[in-house]
Amino acid sequence: MSLFSKRKKLIISGCSYTDNYAKQQKMKEFPIWGELLAEKLDMDLINLGKCGFGNKAIYHSLTEEILKRKDIGLVVAMWSEVQRVSFFVDDKPLYRKNGDVYKNDWDCFHPERIVLDAEWHDKFYKPPMKNIKKSGLKYDISVALRNKFLDDIKSGVKESLGYMYALQSICELNNIPHLQIQGCQPLMGKGEPLQSVQYKEFCNLIIESPYIDKMKETFIGWPVDPRIGGYSIDSKLEDKHRFSPEDTHPNEKGHKYISEVFYDEYEKIYS
Amino acid sequence: MNMKRFILKCRLFFSTIFVRYDQKQEKGFIYEFDDDRFKKLSLEEQGIQVQKNWNKYMKDK
Numbered sequence A: 001m002s003l004f005s006k007r008k009k010l011i012i013s014g015c016s017y018t019d020n021y022a023k024q025q026k027m028k029e030f031p032i033w034g035e036l037l038a039e040k041l042d043m044d045l046i047n048l049g050k051c052g053f054g055n056k057a058i059y060h061s062l063t064e065e066i067l068k069r070k071d072i073g074l075v076v077a078m079w080s081e082v083q084r085v086s087f088f089v090d091d092k093p094l095y096r097k098n099g100d101v102y103k104n105d106w107d108c109f110h111p112e113r114i115v116l117d118a119e120w121h122d123k124f125y126k127p128p129m130k131n132i133k134k135s136g137l138k139y140d141i142s143v144a145l146r147n148k149f150l151d152d153i154k155s156g157v158k159e160s161l162g163y164m165y166a167l168q169s170i171c172e173l174n175n176i177p178h179l180q181i182q183g184c185q186p187l188m189g190k191g192e193p194l195q196s197v198q199y200k201e202f203c204n205l206i207i208e209s210p211y212i213d214k215m216k217e218t219f220i221g222w223p224v225d226p227r228i229g230g231y232s233i234d235s236k237l238e239d240k241h242r243f244s245p246e247d248t249h250p251n252e253k254g255h256k257y258i259s260e261v262f263y264d265e266y267e268k269i270y271s
Numbered sequence B: 001m002n003m004k005r006f007i008l009k010c011r012l013f014f015s016t017i018f019v020r021y022d023q024k025q026e027k028g029f030i031y032e033f034d035d036d037r038f039k040k041l042s043l044e045e046q047g048i049q050v051q052k053n054w055n056k057y058m059k060d061k
Helices: A033-041 A055-067 A111-124 A137-147 A153-173 A194-208 A252-270 B003-018 B036-040 B043-060
Strands: A009-013 A044-047 A072-079 A085-088 A106-109 A178-182
Touching (some): A009 A033, A033 A044, A033 A252, A055 A106, A072 A252, A106 A111, A111 A137, A111 B043, A153 A178, A153 A194, A178 A252, A194 B003
Parallel strands (some): A009 A044, A009 A072
């Protein structure tokens, strides 16, 4: 992207479904959906997405960029898991061996995963040795949140729906074309029957929320879950669109498919 | 309750009874690691492999 390009900007944010996950994992790289969509729309891409981002980070990264620009062609939010927490950290830039500069403004994590990960490592530590996974700010915050039930589905859904509606309102207020979609599954994957119980709660929270009839057609797949007539991009991905059964992130075909979904909706709504 | 909410509640009720949703189960996190070769290792060997894996991750990073 030229610094002096007069092309409109495609501003996107999201989690690993939006960031260059293959590059992060040192896998063979391919064009990601943001790049493909920018090419189709003849816009310059500004990709604010980062692997692991929570919805708070997605919302703030987008709004801060939106409010300081006047050359926006399209804004796309691909939302993440509702129970991820995000903290503004403003770390110093990290200079990687391969020459990349990584600037981390947000520290995001899923408290339940942090605790499960730490507990899994317990077996390798015999007292008086201490499990190093059970130290540090992330772990301390995760334990505190979980002990006080502050990372439950209800609070995650309430917060996330608020960000989704706020983003829609900001874009409408500033006459900015925008699209939103749920990217990965909104809840952490669990085995049955717990998964069904949790998704039922998730759907009920959406139905009973004040946002249920406030989201416009620009939210692709609203109200997010197939049980109530919505969908996430993840629920539309087939096996051929994913890296493997273990790593269900979208592969090259998956990213191409996602870019087509956005392009079709953009044409339908804004052309 | 407005009509939309009522319809969605009904839809949710019937879909949870009659429809089975096949969602991809996560397997990528270490606590979900389900490899038979790893399971057969002694606890000490498992620890060494985890440490090696972590060292490689940190080196690549």
